[in-house]
Amino acid sequence: RKEVEQDPGPFNVPEGATVAFNCTYSNSASQSFFWYRQDCRKEPKLLMSVYSSGNEDGRFTAQLNRASQYISLLIRDSKLSDSATYLCVVNYPGGFKTIFGAGTRLFVKA
């Protein structure tokens, strides 16, 4: 079993749609969680950190469920510019080891 698992997609949604991605992780002692965005043939960039109480940044909402060991990302009112691969990232205790999921591809269509 992979340490961090994501549905690879692709998710094809129309503009204005709401889409949700889930990510599960295997190490219950994982310390911190992030969503990164990666555009085609570009480097990953931080989208948002995921806090225990859940957090929102504009159209993006991240949730953490430690009991079930998953995190989620909700995108509301999708834009064409949201088309990208979304990477789930988990830090192990101590902060040295960072595990990336393989990513979920999103295509937003006009």
Place this chain on the structure above:
Amino acid sequence: NAGVTQTPKFQVLKTGQSMTLQCAQDMNHEYMSWYRQDPGMGLRLIHYSVGAGITDQGEVPNGYNVSRSTTEDFPLRLLLAAPSQTSVYFCASSKSRTGVYNEQFFGPGTRLTVL
């Protein structure tokens, strides 16, 4: 402020050759790391450094060496290139390993092909 820079952007090697991928950051970050990204797989940690003179192995270190003589630079050396090392390599840095929500900043990547 250039952030994290990597050279070269593209490289083709023959099996058995060696080369060094360069990485530099100008943000005075303590923590630097090297990842490789292969299709269908997440980024995998090769080596990391928590400061000048200190390096350690990540998940897939075999075939690679690193050193950190300065805070700014963290080169990755391929000793004897093999086709299995064909990949996209990303260097990243963050302010510190400590602190739960440290953002990693990535360089633009090096696309390496080993024939």
